[in-house]
Amino acid sequence: MIDRAIHQVMPEACDVQRAETLAGTLRLLSQHHFDVALLDRSLPDVVGNSGLQSIQNMAPDLPVVFLTAYKSENAALEAIEQGAQDYLFKDKIDGPAIKRAIQFAIIRKHFESTLQMQANFDPLTGLANRMSFEGRLEMALERMKRREGSIGVLFLDLNRFKPVNDTYGHAMGDRLLVEIGSRIKSCLRPYDAAARFGGDEFAVLIEDIAAPEQCAGIARKMINAIEQPFASSGIDLKVGVSIGVAICGAPLTCGREELIRRADAAMYAAKAMPESACRFWDGSSPVASQALKFETRDKIGLISPMSSGLARHP
């Protein structure tokens, strides 16, 4: 019936594929790209709205129109609350209603995705923003409660960036920040998180750390990458970076805010060095003190224990 209605109102536009089960739907989603899904509430292998969640996990950008019976309006509203873009009553379906629902769902999903991008990403560099970085960190800490290993937060603040803005203008400064963002990314594994916290401040989250050396290695790589000259409009620019590292191992000794504060504090200590440098937060945790063993060569050193209230760095 739906097939017929769709072909009637959108004869050219539609290639409709049908699955009889959720498993079949997920299989189709893994093989093809679709513009929209019409999801029947009563699939044989689905309880409640779990079908919607599975589809959203598999294809987060896919608009979904929920199909249910007129008497189940509450279920339809629930589906909207859980992220479906629109609903149709199966017993009141006609061509124009389906066409409207499909078009509405696609436009609305696109709008939602744009909002989501704006809410979670830094528009200049395309990296995560502070808020979504903190969310990632919170989830990483949550996972650590259930398994071994450590996570590291690296705080980066560029050196000599302000003169770039002052001398060559903000457009040049912005181009440099975009380039720095992609250089930071290039030093990381695809699943590590990198964020711009604002201005010339960046943060990186490294999960599954086997040893603190790993963070030192990444920091060293980022220093090298960031110090490479940047050429734009015939001008050669060179900036440096100060990096602070805080590592947190299981069992958890600190929360998200404390971990960020530690990395920030260590970065502030690195700022005191004349050149690009990396400093580990040297707390009393065993992981931090392990860093002592190797953290003295080239530009990487270890800070003495940080004390209380630190001023904001420039």
Ligand SMILES: [Mg+2]
């Ligand atoms: Mg700075």
